[in-house]
Amino acid sequence: MAQQPALSLVEKSDRIAGATLPSRCAQCGIRETSLCGSMSDAELADLSEIGRRRKISRGQVISWAGDPSRSCANVVSGALKVTATLADGREQIVGLLFPGDFVGQLFSDDETMTVTALTNGDLCSYPRVAFEGALDAHPKVERMLFKKALAALNDARGQMLSLGRKSAQERVAGFILDLAARTGQRHPAGEVSVHLPISRGEIADFLGLTIETVSRQFTRLKAQNIIAFARGDRDCRILNFARLDAIVNPE
Amino acid sequence: MAQQPALSLVEKSDRIAGATLPSRCAQCGIRETSLCGSMSDAELADLSEIGRRRKISRGQVISWAGDPSRSCANVVSGALKVTATLADGREQIVGLLFPGDFVGQLFSDDETMTVTALTNGDLCSYPRVAFEGALDAHPKVERMLFKKALAALNDARGQMLSLGRKSAQERVAGFILDLAARTGQRHPAGEVSVHLPISRGEIADFLGLTIETVSRQFTRLKAQNIIAFARGDRDCRILNFARLDAIVNPE
DNA sequence: CGGAACGTTGAGCATAATCAACGACTGTGG
DNA sequence: CCACAGTCGTTGATTATGCTCAACGTTCCG
Numbered sequence: 001m002a003q004q005p006a007l008s009l010v011e012k013s014d015r016i017a018g019a020t021l022p023s024r025c026a027q028c029g030i031r032e033t034s035l036c037g038s039m040s041d042a043e044l045a046d047l048s049e050i051g052r053r054r055k056i057s058r059g060q061v062i063s064w065a066g067d068p069s070r071s072c073a074n075v076v077s078g079a080l081k082v083t084a085t086l087a088d089g090r091e092q093i094v095g096l097l098f099p100g101d102f103v104g105q106l107f108s109d110d111e112t113m114t115v116t117a118l119t120n121g122d123l124c125s126y127p128r129v130a131f132e133g134a135l136d137a138h139p140k141v142e143r144m145l146f147k148k149a150l151a152a153l154n155d156a157r158g159q160m161l162s163l164g165r166k167s168a169q170e171r172v173a174g175f176i177l178d179l180a181a182r183t184g185q186r187h188p189a190g191e192v193s194v195h196l197p198i199s200r201g202e203i204a205d206f207l208g209l210t211i212e213t214v215s216r217q218f219t220r221l222k223a224q225n226i227i228a229f230a231r232g233d234r235d236c237r238i239l240n241f242a243r244l245d246a247i248v249n250p251e
Numbered sequence: 252m253a254q255q256p257a258l259s260l261v262e263k264s265d266r267i268a269g270a271t272l273p274s275r276c277a278q279c280g281i282r283e284t285s286l287c288g289s290m291s292d293a294e295l296a297d298l299s300e301i302g303r304r305r306k307i308s309r310g311q312v313i314s315w316a317g318d319p320s321r322s323c324a325n326v327v328s329g330a331l332k333v334t335a336t337l338a339d340g341r342e343q344i345v346g347l348l349f350p351g352d353f354v355g356q357l358f359s360d361d362e363t364m365t366v367t368a369l370t371n372g373d374l375c376s377y378p379r380v381a382f383e384g385a386l387d388a389h390p391k392v393e394r395m396l397f398k399k400a401l402a403a404l405n406d407a408r409g410q411m412l413s414l415g416r417k418s419a420q421e422r423v424a425g426f427i428l429d430l431a432a433r434t435g436q437r438h439p440a441g442e443v444s445v446h447l448p449i450s451r452g453e454i455a456d457f458l459g460l461t462i463e464t465v466s467r468q469f470t471r472l473k474a475q476n477i478i479a480f481a482r483g484d485r486d487c488r489i490l491n492f493a494r495l496d497a498i499v500n501p502e
Numbered sequence: 503c504g505g506a507a508c509g510t511t512g513a514g515c516a517t518a519a520t521c522a523a524c525g526a527c528t529g530t531g532g
Numbered sequence: 533c534c535a536c537a538g539t540c541g542t543t544g545a546t547t548a549t550g551c552t553c554a555a556c557g558t559t560c561c562g
Contacts (some may be wrong), residue, residue, distance in 0.1 A: 113408060
């Protein structure tokens with residue numbers, strides 16, 4: 001994955017400005033699920049003053065662990081990964097971000113994690129210090145961010161249980177089921193199809209396994225007719241939901 | 252470990268009350284590090300209205316995963332563990348709580364994790380809904396809790412890296428170093444002594460290993476003269492900080 | 503066409519889990 | 533006082549799970 005320079009606030013991008021609500025906010029597809037959902041039009045105009053819309057492309061690093069924390073953002077479209085890494089290159093994905101999620105390290109001078117775009121997409125980006133100032137004036141926004149942080153903490157803790165205590169098969173099966181619950185499409189026959197948003201290697205980094213082990217577990221689930229793949233390696237169909245669930249919730 | 256009923260708010264305990272600041276708050280040893288540090292005396296009097304001091308004893312379960320979330324608390328003294336468990340009994344410690352830390356699941360009707368006392372201690376306990384109400388009136392308290400949640404999230408993510416990507420020896424060495432940074436005592440000869448607050452079994456549950464593996468890693472570090480134990484199995488002395496650090500930060 | 507990225511499969515191995523035994527220490531009750 | 537059970541930690545033997553190394557097929561692009 002090509003590594004590119006992190007977000008710079010001086011790069012060319014459109015300004016979201018004006019005393020009234022910009023049209024891109026009024027039309028924004030994620031307004032209900034993001035921070036902005038907690039704000040009145042007047043409040044949103046306030047925040048949009050300091051924000052910029054910004055395009056990101058697959059593989060681009062949004063922020064590097066250790067760099068100064070200068071900006072934060074809402075994900076408007078696309079997907080990103082948050083990773084922790086060791087000096088020798090071992091990597092663990094500690095979070096996945098989708099539209100409506102918040103990116104950045106608030107109240108800290110340094111980023112602690114690296115954030116990378118998994119797909120092309122758009123961010124609504126804010127200078128960190130100005131954004132923190134806006135939080136003082138808008139307690140409803142702070143409350144929403146607080147709740148998002150608590151949800152992220154619960155997610156992380158659930159993932160810790162997987163990483164520390166589950167077998168490879170349980171982790172892979174759980175990954176498919178989690179995705180199905182989030183983004184799965186139900187089919188007439190009762191089957192569910194799930195698009196895997198990340199590569200085998202990224203699944204491995206997410207689950208604390210190797211690429212080969214992830215691949216073998218998929219193969220094993222295919223051999224048991226629990227899942228099947230259609231049109232490539234990323235479109236997974238759950239043929240036997242009950243047996244998949246039985247792997248994840250043992251006994 | 253004996254399992255006892257979870258926190259009941261009707262149990263006998265002293266009331267922290269009065270329009271003025273109660274003496275137990277004025278004298279509280281953790282006031283600077285806990286929520287209360289962000290409050291003026293007048294604000295603190297407000298919060299103390301709804302709080303109770305409560306004693307907890309080693310092994311006692313403060314709240315069970317799945318139970319309704321009725322209360323939250325500050326840790327005044329002692330230590331607690333936050334655990335996630337699977338149906339078949341596998342357990343992962345996802346957080347350790349010490350004086351000044353916050354206990355409880357805010358903005359959620361159900362607890363998602365089990366919290367258990369590792370030692371005898373004291374909590375400052377609040378009804379959850381009333382506490383949430385107090386947050387509306389005291390943005391500085393909410394801000395402090397928000398920062399604590401973000402710190403807990405960073406901790407959890409660092410732990411995810413250990414669980415997913417580090418060897419048993421790296422995890423055990425890292426555990427000792429983390430404790431040393433938190434609570435270690437420096438000695439004249441440059442050595443550092445660390446009291447391990449939890450048993451081998453709990454260390455295993457924290458690091459995602461078995462008791463035997465944890466024990467073998469301690470033995471290995473002892474054999475290399477990197478650490479030594481004094482007066483029992485819980486007082487660890489770091490004899491060679493550099494080599495311990497080299498294990499944790501490889502290459 | 504050549505190369506790169508991605509995914510799968512196989513063989514062998516290493517790490518940590520499992521199963522088992524044992525010593526040290528603690529508190530209990532005869 | 534001692535016998536006893538219980539908890540905790542250590543150590544040994546064996547096993548299994550998942551990792552490493554390697555080869556190969558496919559797809560996509562330049």
